[in-house]
Amino acid sequence: MTHTAPILKIALPGPFRQTFDYLINDLEPDYPIGARVQVSFGRKTLIGIVCARVGKSSLKREQLKAIQKLLDHKPILTPDIFKLCNWASDYYHHPLGEVFAAALPTLLRQGEAPELRQTRFWKLTASGLLQEAKTLSSARRQQALLLLLQANPAGLSEDTLREHEITRQTIHTLANKQWINSFETTCLPTPASRAEEKPLTLNLEQQQVLSAITESLGTFKPFLLEGITGSGKTEVYLQAIALCLQQGLRALVLIPEISLTPQTVDRFKQRFNNATAVLHSGMNDRERLEAWIMAKNGEADIIIGTRSAIFTPIPNLGLIIIDEEHDASFKQQDGFRYSARDLAIVRAQAAACPVVLGTATPSLTTLFNADRRRYHHLALTQRAGHALPPSYHLIDLRRQKLQHGLSEPLLHEIQQALIRGHQVLLFINRRGYAPLLLCHVCGWTGRCEHCDANLTLHQAPTYLICHHCGHTERVPAHCASCQNPHLVAVGIATERLEQALKEYFPDNDVIRIDRDSTRRKGSLDNLLQKIHQGKSQILIGTQMLAKGHHFPRVSLVGILDTDSGLFSSDFSASERLGQLITQVAGRAGRGSIKGNVYIQTYHPDHPLLQALIHYGYPTFARQILEERLVAQLPPFNCLALFRAESPTLEQGMEILEKIKQAGLPLTDNAVQILGPIPAPMQKRAKNYRYQLLCRAAHRPQLQQWLSKLLPLLQHVKPSKQVKWSLDVDPIDMF
DNA sequence: AGCACGCCGACT
DNA sequence: GTCGGCGTGCTC
Numbered sequence: 142m143t144h145t146a147p148i149l150k151i152a153l154p155g156p157f158r159q160t161f162d163y164l165i166n167d168l169e170p171d172y173p174i175g176a177r178v179q180v181s182f183g184r185k186t187l188i189g190i191v192c193a194r195v196g197k198s199s200l201k202r203e204q205l206k207a208i209q210k211l212l213d214h215k216p217i218l219t220p221d222i223f224k225l226c227n228w229a230s231d232y233y234h235h236p237l238g239e240v241f242a243a244a245l246p247t248l249l250r251q252g253e254a255p256e257l258r259q260t261r262f263w264k265l266t267a268s269g270l271l272q273e274a275k276t277l278s279s280a281r282r283q284q285a286l287l288l289l290l291q292a293n294p295a296g297l298s299e300d301t302l303r304e305h306e307i308t309r310q311t312i313h314t315l316a317n318k319q320w321i322n323s324f325e326t327t328c329l330p331t332p333a334s335r336a337e338e339k340p341l342t343l344n345l346e347q348q349q350v351l352s353a354i355t356e357s358l359g360t361f362k363p364f365l366l367e368g369i370t371g372s373g374k375t376e377v378y379l380q381a382i383a384l385c386l387q388q389g390l391r392a393l394v395l396i397p398e399i400s401l402t403p404q405t406v407d408r409f410k411q412r413f414n415n416a417t418a419v420l421h422s423g424m425n426d427r428e429r430l431e432a433w434i435m436a437k438n439g440e441a442d443i444i445i446g447t448r449s450a451i452f453t454p455i456p457n458l459g460l461i462i463i464d465e466e467h468d469a470s471f472k473q474q475d476g477f478r479y480s481a482r483d484l485a486i487v488r489a490q491a492a493a494c495p496v497v498l499g500t501a502t503p504s505l506t507t508l509f510n511a512d513r514r515r516y517h518h519l520a521l522t523q524r525a526g527h528a529l530p531p532s533y534h535l536i537d538l539r540r541q542k543l544q545h546g547l548s549e550p551l552l553h554e555i556q557q558a559l560i561r562g563h564q565v566l567l568f569i570n571r572r573g574y575a576p577l578l579l580c581h582v583c584g585w586t587g588r589c590e591h592c593d594a595n596l597t598l599h600q601a602p603t604y605l606i607c608h609h610c611g612h613t614e615r616v617p618a619h620c621a622s623c624q625n626p627h628l629v630a631v632g633i634a635t636e637r638l639e640q641a642l643k644e645y646f647p648d649n650d651v652i653r654i655d656r657d658s659t660r661r662k663g664s665l666d667n668l669l670q671k672i673h674q675g676k677s678q679i680l681i682g683t684q685m686l687a688k689g690h691h692f693p694r695v696s697l698v699g700i701l702d703t704d705s706g707l708f709s710s711d712f713s714a715s716e717r718l719g720q721l722i723t724q725v726a727g728r729a730g731r732g733s734i735k736g737n738v739y740i741q742t743y744h745p746d747h748p749l750l751q752a753l754i755h756y757g758y759p760t761f762a763r764q765i766l767e768e769r770l771v772a773q774l775p776p777f778n779c780l781a782l783f784r785a786e787s788p789t790l791e792q793g794m795e796i797l798e799k800i801k802q803a804g805l806p807l808t809d810n811a812v813q814i815l816g817p818i819p820a821p822m823q824k825r826a827k828n829y830r831y832q833l834l835c836r837a838a839h840r841p842q843l844q845q846w847l848s849k850l851l852p853l854l855q856h857v858k859p860s861k862q863v864k865w866s867l868d869v870d871p872i873d874m875f
Numbered sequence: 876a877g878c879a880c881g882c883c884g885a886c887t
Numbered sequence: 888g889t890c891g892g893c894g895t896g897c898t899c
Contacts, residue, residue: 151899155876161899183878183898198899205899861893 146196149208151189152238153182154250158852160237161189162198164207172208175216175223179209179252188252190218190241217249219437219454225488226452232844233869234851235477243477244452248430255434257327258427263312264296269320282311290321300427304662338411340383341376341525350519351377355384357495358459363486365466365511366499367759368521370727371528371691374499377521378462379412381497386415386442390459390494394445395481397468398422399685404669409443420446420453423662448473448481451488458492461485465688466498466507467720469872478868482507501727502720502758505766509776531698531729531736533754535745545641546633551699551739552645559649559678563696563734566680567638568687568725570702572655573597574637575630578605580620582627587614591827598630599657600640610826633701639681646679654682687725698729698738707747710821712774713873715749715765723758773836775870779843781835782871784820786828787863793831794819796865799857801833804850811842821875832874 150160230237277284418432418441489496511518578587587596589607596605659665706718730736753761785793797817820830837843
């Protein structure tokens with residue numbers, strides 16, 4: 142018997158703007174939409190997604206191949222996720238097959254079955270529990286294993302052990318001693334349900350916010366939850382989730398990339414007995430798959446993850462929370478450039494559930510939507526507990542003598558705070574020792590040979606490193622052009638500040654938190670723990686330190702370099718600066734001690750700085766909104782940015798010029814095309830970069846224009862090494 | 876994206 | 888004579 146609809150439309154991973162038709166193998170009666178299939182494509186075998194079943198193909202029957210294999214009897218992309226992917230593919234004008242690929246865990250993309258694997262775990266036996274690690278001081282590997290399992294009494298999987306560089310050999314040695322034994326189970330061991338932490342008592346504001354959210358459970362409603370730092374947003378999330386779970390619904394929580402520390406997750410796990418699935422980029426493929434499966438099967442009630450977790454299938458989704466919604470890491474910056482925050486709104490609408498965008502420093506876009514009543518604006522204006530808001534002080538750097546980037550008044554305040562036994566946090570958004578190496582005789586500077594950028598000097602190990610492409614050089618002993626042996630390190634970065642502070646305050650521990658000091662897995666947690674134990678009085682950090690951490694003993698925050706954000710060419714730089722200063726400032730005085738924030742600047746009269754410190758972030762933000770309105774920038778206009786790069790000076794410009802010429806006849810006077818112009822950093826990683834900015838007053842105009850333009854661009858083929866890409870709703874121009 | 880086809884330059 | 892450069896076009 143032949144089917145009436147014998148053709149499947151298949152989306153394949155690759156830069157294809159159309160689906161491909163395949164014939165159905167009659168032995169398989171049902172091909173669900175959203176299931177994976179294996180097909181022969183050219184001379185390769187690929188895994189694609191069933192998009193539709195149709196009766197006719199525009200190609201002749203003989204030109205079609207048959208599906209090789211059906212991999213799923215239930216759709217791997219549930220109808221809601223399938224629709225979300227289609228929406229995203231349309232909106233971001235990105236090939237559907239690649240969107241599907243981004244939405245699925247790697248192992249599923251490679252054809253793995255969506256089943257929990259039986260995994261072998263190891264744990265200590267009764268006699269193993271009695272052993273002391275000391276006795277193994279001569280057998281380092283065995284000792285390491287013993288310590289690991291002592292720290293994890295529920296057991297660890299072989300995969301996890303391998304990640305800690307424990308070999309089979311070591312495992313067998315301890316197994317032979319009968320100190321450890323193994324067991325098999327299908328899922329990650331859920332930590333033995335701990336003593337449940339009790340919900341905190343909410344203040345009136347928090348109660349009002351909580352009921353606004355929970356009253357809307359079951360309907361689509363977007364919220365902006367604008368809560369000053371320390372106002373107890375997380376507690377509101379937790380209680381909203383509790384109510385959501387009580388109604389038999391599940392919750393999805395998205396968190397910025399770097400704030401997904403074990404502490405964050407622990408806060409959820411300690412509150413709920415419900416299973417929590419965690420999805421983030423630090424996990425291996427197997428762990429991600431397992432968490433994804435638990436979510437899809439409804440075995441996890443709370444799903445916490447970074448950007449890509451927005452695509453996790455969750456039955457009975459009842460609440461979405463985007464924490465720190467202003468954070469740039471919710472926007473993917475390469476390939477499929479989606480915004481997880483914006484997709485969360487779309488997903489909540491489809492799921493008919495509330496979505497909460499929480500932050501102390503709303504993005505201008507979100508603030509705009511709240512002002513226009515598209516989002517319900519909730520506010521938390523009081524600090525929880527007895528904490529007081531910090532006071533701001535500007536330190537005018539003009540005519541000040543700086544010592545390693547520190548002004549005399551700031552040094553004095555640091556000293557005073559330390560004498561009182563408080564902790565001090567110094568923020569400098571630049572890692573390394575110094576941002577520039579200079580020859581004072583001839584003016585030579587250490588430049589990256591692949592980028593339009595200076596090399597950053599690093600100490601211990603001593604290297605010149607380009608922060609844009611990773612290029613590394615030995616530090617030259619003499620100036621490369623005049624042989625002068627005295628090269629000068631100019632400017633301050635975290636390492637240098639650390640060194641200087643250790644000299645000034647030799648009796649105090651200094652801790653530095655940046656990408657270099659936290660490179661190893663778990664080292665950020667170690668450092669944070671040291672801070673909480675009060676072992677360090679002086680904390681130095683980049684923006685890693687600014688986000689979400691709670692340091693109750695910090696009374697003084699120093700912000701050393703504000704001015705770069707004040708005069709950047711990028712349209713979002715001032716927004717970022719305001720968010721960063723407010724977030725860093727929020728680290729001060731979260732305990733019972735009053736916090737003080739000192740901002741060093743050469744522009745103490747700058748109106749934006751003045752607005753920020755005297756009237757706070759909301760006033761500051763509305764001031765920038767005015768500027769955006771005048772400059773016709775988002776959120777008042779919609780942007781799409783074509784980027785191009787090539788190893789030659791001309792080709793990138795040429796391809797953008799072709800795109801412009803293709804697009805100009807279609808604009809209908811509704812779309813303005815600006816450029817092409819070189820990117821702010823024209824050369825980066827051996828490539829010359831250009832951009833073409835496209836702007837429309839209304840979203841549908843821009844969308845329709847892009848829909849007409851993109852099919853034409855397949856014929857506007859670049860020469861071999863030129864690459865171009867489209868960024869809808871760019872968040873910066875770099 | 877890959878991969879073959881094909882059309883021109885400098886080599887054994 | 889051919890080896891190989893990469894522009895072009897196709898994959899159901």
